[in-house]
Amino acid sequence: MAVIALIDKRALPTGWTYAGCYVDGVSGRILGNQQPDSAILTTESCIAKCVSLGYNVAGTQYGQQCFCDNYLINGGKKAAADTECNVNCAGNNAQKCGGGNRMSIYSKGALTVRDVPAAQKTGLPGSWQYQGCITEGNGKRVWKYQIINQNTNTATSCLSQCQSYGYQAAGMEYGSECWCGDAVEIAAAGSTTAPETDCSVPCSGNSQYLCGGGNRLSWYLWKGTPLYVWNYPTGVNAGRYELLIGGVCVPLLTTSGVNGKYTFVEKFGTGTPNSTGAYELDVSQIGNPSLAWRTMHVKTDVFCSASITLPDKAGRQINIGGWSGDSTFGVRIYWPDGSPGVPGVNDWQENVKELSLQKGRWYPSAMIMTNGSILVVGGEIGSNSAAQPNLELLPRPAGAGVVNCEWLQRTDPLNLYPFLAVLPSGGIFVGYYNEARILDPVTFNTIKTLPNLPGAVNNDGAGRTYPLEGTAMLLPQYAPFTAPLGILICGGSTVGAGIALDNCISSQPEATNNAWTLERMPSQRVISCMTALPDGTYMILNGAHQGAAGFGLATSPNLNAVLYDPSKPVNQRMSIMANTTIARLYHSEAILMMEYIPCIAMRSDNMLTQTRSGRVLVSGSDPQDGKNPEEYRVEVFVPPYLLQGRPRPSFTIANKNWGYGASIPINVQLNGGGATRVSMLGAESSTHGNTMGQRTLFPAVSCAGTTCTITTPPNKNVCPPGWYQLFLLDGPTPSMSTWIRIGGDPAGLGNWPPGPSFKKPGV
Numbered sequence: 001m002a003v004i005a006l007i008d009k010r011a012l013p014t015g016w017t018y019a020g021c022y023v024d025g026v027s028g029r030i031l032g033n034q035q036p037d038s039a040i041l042t043t044e045s046c047i048a049k050c051v052s053l054g055y056n057v058a059g060t061q062y063g064q065q066c067f068c069d070n071y072l073i074n075g076g077k078k079a080a081a082d083t084e085c086n087v088n089c090a091g092n093n094a095q096k097c098g099g100g101n102r103m104s105i106y107s108k109g110a111l112t113v114r115d116v117p118a119a120q121k122t123g124l125p126g127s128w129q130y131q132g133c134i135t136e137g138n139g140k141r142v143w144k145y146q147i148i149n150q151n152t153n154t155a156t157s158c159l160s161q162c163q164s165y166g167y168q169a170a171g172m173e174y175g176s177e178c179w180c181g182d183a184v185e186i187a188a189a190g191s192t193t194a195p196e197t198d199c200s201v202p203c204s205g206n207s208q209y210l211c212g213g214g215n216r217l218s219w220y221l222w223k224g225t226p227l228y229v230w231n232y233p234t235g236v237n238a239g240r241y242e243l244l245i246g247g248v249c250v251p252l253l254t255t256s257g258v259n260g261k262y263t264f265v266e267k268f269g270t271g272t273p274n275s276t277g278a279y280e281l282d283v284s285q286i287g288n289p290s291l292a293w294r295t296m297h298v299k300t301d302v303f304c305s306a307s308i309t310l311p312d313k314a315g316r317q318i319n320i321g322g323w324s325g326d327s328t329f330g331v332r333i334y335w336p337d338g339s340p341g342v343p344g345v346n347d348w349q350e351n352v353k354e355l356s357l358q359k360g361r362w363y364p365s366a367m368i369m370t371n372g373s374i375l376v377v378g379g380e381i382g383s384n385s386a387a388q389p390n391l392e393l394l395p396r397p398a399g400a401g402v403v404n405c406e407w408l409q410r411t412d413p414l415n416l417y418p419f420l421a422v423l424p425s426g427g428i429f430v431g432y433y434n435e436a437r438i439l440d441p442v443t444f445n446t447i448k449t450l451p452n453l454p455g456a457v458n459n460d461g462a463g464r465t466y467p468l469e470g471t472a473m474l475l476p477q478y479a480p481f482t483a484p485l486g487i488l489i490c491g492g493s494t495v496g497a498g499i500a501l502d503n504c505i506s507s508q509p510e511a512t513n514n515a516w517t518l519e520r521m522p523s524q525r526v527i528s529c530m531t532a533l534p535d536g537t538y539m540i541l542n543g544a545h546q547g548a549a550g551f552g553l554a555t556s557p558n559l560n561a562v563l564y565d566p567s568k569p570v571n572q573r574m575s576i577m578a579n580t581t582i583a584r585l586y587h588s589e590a591i592l593m594m595e596y597i598p599c600i601a602m603r604s605d606n607m608l609t610q611t612r613s614g615r616v617l618v619s620g621s622d623p624q625d626g627k628n629p630e631e632y633r634v635e636v637f638v639p640p641y642l643l644q645g646r647p648r649p650s651f652t653i654a655n656k657n658w659g660y661g662a663s664i665p666i667n668v669q670l671n672g673g674g675a676t677r678v679s680m681l682g683a684e685s686s687t688h689g690n691t692m693g694q695r696t697l698f699p700a701v702s703c704a705g706t707t708c709t710i711t712t713p714p715n716k717n718v719c720p721p722g723w724y725q726l727f728l729l730d731g732p733t734p735s736m737s738t739w740i741r742i743g744g745d746p747a748g749l750g751n752w753p754p755g756p757s758f759k760k761p762g763v
Helices: 042-052 155-164 184-188 325-329 406-411
Strands: 014-023 057-061 065-069 092-096 104-108 129-135 145-149 167-175 177-181 206-210 216-224 240-245 253-256 263-267 277-281 293-297 306-309 315-322 330-333 363-369 374-377 391-392 421-423 427-434 435-439 446-449 469-474 487-490 503-507 518-519 529-532 538-541 544-548 554-557 558-564 574-579 588-592 618-619 633-638 650-652 663-669 676-682 685-687 691-692 695-700 700-704 709-710 722-730 738-742
Touching: 042 057, 042 065, 042 104, 092 663, 129 155, 145 155, 155 167, 155 177, 177 216, 206 446, 240 574, 253 306, 253 588, 253 618, 306 363, 306 663, 306 685, 315 374, 363 421, 363 691, 421 487, 427 487, 446 695, 469 691, 529 588, 529 691, 538 618, 588 685, 676 700, 676 709
Parallel strands: none
Antiparallel strands: 014 104, 057 065, 057 104, 129 216, 145 177, 167 177, 167 216, 240 633, 253 263, 253 685, 263 277, 277 293, 306 315, 315 330, 363 374, 374 391, 421 427, 427 435, 435 446, 469 487, 487 503, 503 518, 529 538, 538 558, 544 554, 558 574, 588 618, 618 633, 650 663, 663 709, 676 695, 676 722, 685 691, 700 709, 722 738
């Protein structure tokens, strides 16, 4: 009599049938989920237990053992005869419950049998190929990025995740671990090839495949079109760093002035005890430091404040917020005067009794709106204090208070120095922590919530704003200005562990498809800086390979500069440029230079001084880590377009006060270097990876002979009112720049603020 005849088939649940007696243990268990032994086990009780757990296959063995799964695994095969399952069930002697290394198998529906597990080699995503079993490193991990998938790890899921973040090597370990990295790290870690039998643990998400073993990785390599291509220019094409001048302070914020000079402000208690907190650098006097640096003064501590350039006709600079007490309410204004080689006399003006913020702010951001007023967003009440989760306007509209923002309250303290930008639709982009949204410019209600910003391959909770500090830029806008504006954010870090990010992300917030595009960077980078260049490219500089923003919280200075060229295909935009020898960590800055520097053949340090603008002014570093110094020295990074020996174009312009949609003639001298373009770069202030005021536009230009006509941007949404550096480009080579103003002073800031403590240029 067949064994099945010993059980009343009517006792089986609907759809369940006896499948036969199967051999167990040849290549491992044939069912993966053993239940507790039972002294009253019956066929019915085992099936009921498996049904309650959601399984479709049940097996009994040794009379009192019950196993469950959804399929037979490890290539389970039928015994030669059902009579090999000959052990009575512990709870019913009339039934047989398997035998020695034999299972009585029951299934709901057709029984699926899976082969003996092996590394997955077919059906892989993309162009991945299995490479073999390798050891972990000699005292260290092969790869640094670990993802634990307790119940879902497979080659498909692991490789897909690694691929999405640009990693071209990946491996699985201990069944549930996924690791991402690059192939070159294998030999660097001291890893060696291991026998295939060492990688013997089934994948937690699919037991028919193996996912490594104990200290063993089943590893895969991307064999298709490279996921990224980094460029490695050499010689002058890599640019170079040069020491510009010894400094007089350790700045935390730098601003390019419309007078051709640069303002430096520092927090009290940094640098020399007698510091006045503010200085102005005139690089036309670079050969004489006593003339190059002009001492200025602030009354309250500007530590971690915000700065922008006003659209008034004087191009005044405004500094907002501070460290504690009155300084958090502080509003400071400087009217740039003098010119290169001609000392100014104006100083920072401040009187908290005449002009102050409604709310005290430490680590706020600021932006000029399309109506010419000043938007101030976020921060904290004071040093390491509670959130200030709101925004306000300057000048304060009659009867207006602050606007509370739930999204700032919810993400504090990971949202400081949020990224702000006017979008061509008129909406306001805000990027903070790992979120972004578009605000209505009148009500400040949310118009659109954007997809969350990708972070690390193994940590979606990584952030991009202080204290996880990445750096952001607006991508170039081109005439006729109908394309959506792009946002580029590079670097950042993870919460707690401080694992610096090694990617840039970009999006077009107003586009229908506003998903973030991720691109691998050549190295990890946090507390970095980025600045726009006149040719539409971007320099990424400064920062660390590990950590977060704050005193002593970042390690391993990143000395390399990276050029990002958005005109190239995605994942082919980054070039590894020259290195500096100076660590630029917390409180470092980078801004574009515009001034003419008289030629000095050779300085005492044997470094040639360039007679060229379009360089990047690099300053600051206040790590307080006991290893790297407070940094007074000021450097420049010289981009390749100034080193390639091409003659520079030049231009003259009479009308420097522009309206929208106007035609502006300029007289030019071109040298046949290539296509003629003009670019406009917004006046910028750099601090904590946030370059407030940055914007890059390429308006239409047509030329006839030595006259070119620029068609100015069409409206204030495309080009908010303010001051911009105007460059003429002859192929890749930019001219010296000239400051122009567009859009006037619609908020009448030239007559603001009231009170005798502030000098006003008028409208």
